[in-house]
Amino acid sequence: MIVEICASNFESARIAQECGADRIELCTDLGVGGLxxxxxxxxxxxxxxxxxxxxxxxxxxxxxxxxxxEFHEMLDTIEFCRELNCAGVVSGVLTQENEIDFERTKHLVKASEGMEFTFHRAFDEVADPISALNSLIALGVDRLLSSGLELNAADGIPLLKQLQEHSAGRIEIMPGAGINETNAQLFKVAGFQSIHLSAIKKGIAINSMFETGVEGVSDSEIIKKVITIVR
Incomplete structure (x- = not known):
């Protein structure tokens, strides 16, 4: 099982690599869900x-x-990532009606050619998850990061499994949000191929989908425990 660490600073990324994580999602400002x-x-x-x-x-x-x-800023960032040979980008756009913005996401995917494209947890605000997933499949998105429309991915497992079954291998479903050493096994048992977590030990929980109140450095012991559990 692939373990992806959400790292908001260099130290977290370094720790993730040293502990044997498979991939990094690099961001900043985890307290607002990542920027x-x-x-x-x-x-x-x-x-x-x-x-x-x-x-x-x-x-x-x-x-x-x-x-x-803002959209052109996103395209400029993707081009910068391409110049640095990044493995991929994690992004996405919605409409005012909380549907996938097909045309704008299409532009992002095209700009990312040669890199992986993960549609992020904007998906967890969509009104119709199956319709939204169909749009992402049609766009050729490689991976969907989602909590199953819940604050915690463990609570979203029923929908995540439904999305995985519907995808039929056409897009990877990667659970993320609140995953740690106490619940990682649930996702392995449910048949997912990857999980996404920050592995930060301490933080103030805020009851909001994208304001987690969590900042800090990823904890090596949490990463090691999760890796041991899911492999």
């Missing part, structure tokens, strides 16, 4: 570490409906 990291951070991590790096492309907190200026 695009600085270009300095992207460059440092990609040049000093060997682990595959997928960069979160989310220009601001709040909803996932973006202005033209």
């Amino acid at each position: 695009t990291p600085s270009r300095e951070s992207i460059q440092k991590v990609t040049t000093e570490l060997d682990i595959p790096i997928n960069v979160l492309v989310r220009p601001r907190k709040g909803n996932f409906v973006y202005s033209e200026v």
Whole structure:
């Protein structure tokens, strides 16, 4: 099982690599659900570490409906990631009606050609998850990161399994949100091929989908325990 660590700083990314994680989602500002990291951070991590790096492309907190200026900023970030040979990007756009913004996401996917494209947890705000998944499949998205529309992915397992069955191998479903050493086994038993977690030990929980209140450095012991459990 692939273990992806959501790292909001270089130290977390370094720890993840040393502990044997498979991949990094690099971001900043986990307290608001993650935002695009600085270009300095992207460059440092990609040049000093060997682990595959997928960069979160989310220009601001709040909803996932973006202005033209914000959208072009996202495209510029993707081009920067391409120049640094990043493994992939993690992004996505919704409409005002909480549906997949097909045309804008299509542009993001095209801009990411040669890199993996993961549609992030904007999906957890959609009104119709099966219809939204069909859109992502049609767009050729490689992976969906989702909590199953719940605050905690463990609670979203029934929908996540439904999404995985519906996908029929056309897109990878990667659970994420609240995964740790106490519940990682649930996702292995449920048949998922990868999981996403920050592995941060301490944080103040906020009852909001994208404001976690969690900041800090990934804990090596949590990463090691999760890896032991799921492999």
